[in-house]
Amino acid sequence: MAELSALxxxxxEVWSTFYSMRRTLDRAxxxxxxxxxxxxxxxxxxxxxxxxxxxxxLRVKDxxxxxxxxxxxxxHLVARMEKRDLLSRTECQSDARxxxxxxxxxxxxxxxxxxxxxxAAIRKYFFDVLAADEADRLKNISGRVVDxxxxxxxxxxxxx
Numbered sequence: 001m002a003e004l005s006a007l008x009x010x011x012x013e014v015w016s017t018f019y020s021m022r023r024t025l026d027r028a029x030x031x032x033x034x035x036x037x038x039x040x041x042x043x044x045x046x047x048x049x050x051x052x053x054x055x056x057x058l059r060v061k062d063x064x065x066x067x068x069x070x071x072x073x074x075x076h077l078v079a080r081m082e083k084r085d086l087l088s089r090t091e092c093q094s095d096a097r098x099x100x101x102x103x104x105x106x107x108x109x110x111x112x113x114x115x116x117x118x119x120a121a122i123r124k125y126f127f128d129v130l131a132a133d134e135a136d137r138l139k140n141i142s143g144r145v146v147d148x149x150x151x152x153x154x155x156x157x158x159x160x
Contacts, residue, residue: 025125032121037114039086042077044118047086047111050103057102059092086110 007015030041039047049066050058060078064071078101081087086107092098103111127135 028125029118029121032117033114036117037110039110039114043081043086044111044114046074046077046081047103047107047114050087050101051108051111055102056108057090057100059098059100061098063101081107 026041033039033041033044037044045067046063049063050056053062053066058066060074061071063069063078064074067074078087082089084106085104088102088104089099090102092100130138
């Protein structure tokens, strides 16, 4: 935590408040998904990525690239989701080593059923508390932070 000691009191307060908001919002959205549709936020991300894909199927590496996770994490969650009949695997004709991951009818119902409540929760917990100009500023700030990170999110970046 030596890095935090280099922050001013006001910077620590801004960071702490932002971090608390992000974690609380993530938790509230996850609980809403669990309550309303019985899926986790992680499962929702995978279902949503596949639902949006051409042919509603992706390979594990493509799911990982789409949602920004490690391939092993996606593989483990896909296996658990298969056991719950949310996803199915089919052989990839062009690459015998790979398989396509697709939505089952239950997976399609789960993602479609989750969307309305999830969007309503995002509106309630996030957009309804922001003024229009705040939303624009937050979008710009978020873009600058993402740009500053660049590819560094995938690398070990030493902190001085």
